Amino acid sequence: MILELVVPGRGSLVSSAPPSYKGHRYPVEIISHCVWLYFRFPLSFREVEELMLERGVLVSYETIRRWCAKFGQAYANALRRRRPRPGDKWHLDEVFIKINGELTYLWRAVDQDGNVLDILVQNRRNKAAARRFFRRLLKGIGAVPRVVVTDKLRSYSAAHREVMPSVEHRSHKGLNNRAENSHQPTRQRERALKGFRSTGRAQRFLAAFSSISPHFRPRRHLLTAAEYRTEMTTRFDVWSQITGSTGPPVGA
Template sequence: MDAPSYQGFRFPPEIIAHCVWLYHRFALSLCDVEELMLERGIEVSYETIHQWTRRFGPAYANALRRRRPKPGDKWHLDEVFVKIQGRQRYLWRAVDADGNVLDILVQSKRDTAAARRFFRKLMKKTRSVPRVVVTGKLRSYGAAHREVMPSVEHRSHQGLNNRAENSHQPTRQRERAMKGFRSMGAAQRFLAEFSGISPHFRPRRHLMTAPEYRTEMTVRFAVWDQITGTTGRPAAT
C-alpha cells in the first residue's frame, strides 16, 4: 500500500501525521494541538492543522481499516442523540463482539428508513452479513431487520448492548472538546475519521498486563508509521 503524498506541503510528514494523531487520539481542540506543537518549538497554526486533518485523516483512517481483521459475526448496533446547531440528530454506530467499530452514520431521524439505510451501508462497508445482530428496544431496528436481513438472528435487549453503548464514550469526549459539530456533514466526516484512527490506539488494556500493553502499543505505533509513511515522532526545531 502506498503512503499518502505530502508533495507541496511545507512541513515534513512526521509533523503532519503527529498533529493528526494528537487531534484524533486525545480530547484536544485544534488550538490545543497548536499549543502542544509550539511548546516543542514547532510553529504551525490551528487552521493549518485543520487542513491536515481534513486532507490526511480519511486516508489514514481507511488505511487502518484495511489492516483490521475480518469483523466477527455478531454485531452490536446503537444510536445516540447528537446536538448539531441546536437541533437533535442521531449518531448510529455498529461494533463487533470485540468492540471494533464497523461503521457510523449521522442521520436526522431514527425511524425505519434511517435504520434500513444504516443496515445497508453497514453491509456494503463490511462486505459481509452477520450471524446475529444485537440492538436496543427501538422498534425501527426490527422493521428494518425484517426487510434488509431477515435471515439474520435479531436480539433486541437493552442490557445486551453495552459494547455499542460504551463505544460512544470517546465520541462524547471529542464532542465536548469541539463544543459540538457545525453540520451533519462535518459530524459525519470527522466521526468517520475518528472511528478509524482513535480505536487503533485504544487496545483493550484491562485485559493486558503492563508489559503486554507496551508491546501492543509499540506494534500499533509501527503500523501508524507505515500507513502515514513517516519515521515516527517528529523532532523539535
C-alpha cells in the same frame, strides 16, 4: 512502502500506499503527528498548535485543521484495511448528538470484540434511517453477520425484516451494552469540541475518529504493563507505515 492487504469480507488483495504529501512544506512526521494528536486526544486545533510550539515547531491551527481534513480520513481508511476480519455478531445502537442546537442521531455498529464497524449521522431514527444504516454496513463490510443485537427501537425490527431477514435478530436493551459503551469516547470529544456545527462535519470527523482513536486504545485492563507497551509499540509501527513517517516529529 507498499503493503499488500486483504480487505475484510473480500478475497482480493489491494495495494495500500501512504498518501502523497507533494506540495506540503512540512515533513510527514509533523503532519502525521498533528493529525494523531487531534484525533487521539480531546484537543482543539489551537491546543495542538500550542503543543507543537512547545516542541519548537511553528505551525498555525488553521494549517493543522487543513491537515486533519485532508489526511484524517485517508489514515482512517488505511487503518480499516489493516483491522482483523470483523466478528459475526454485530451490536447496533443510536445516540443523539446536538448539531447547532438540533437533535441528530449517531448510528454505530460494533462487533462482539468492540471493534467499530461503521458510523452514520442521520436526522431521523425511523425505519428508513435504520434500513440505510443496515445497507451501508453490508456494503462496507462485504459480509453478513450471524447475529444482530439491538435495543427495542422498532425501526430496527422493521428494517431487519426487509434487509437481512435470514439473520438472527436479538432485541433487548440489556444485551446491547457493548454498543452503548462505544459511544463514550464520542461523548468526550463532543464536549471538548462544544458540539458539532453541521451534519457533514460531524460525519467527516466521526468517521475518521472512529478508526483512529480505537487503534490507540487497546483493552489495557486485560494486559500487563509489558504487554501494553509491546502492543502500543506495534500500533505505532502500523501508524508509521500507513502515514509514511519514519519517526517522531522534530523536537520530540
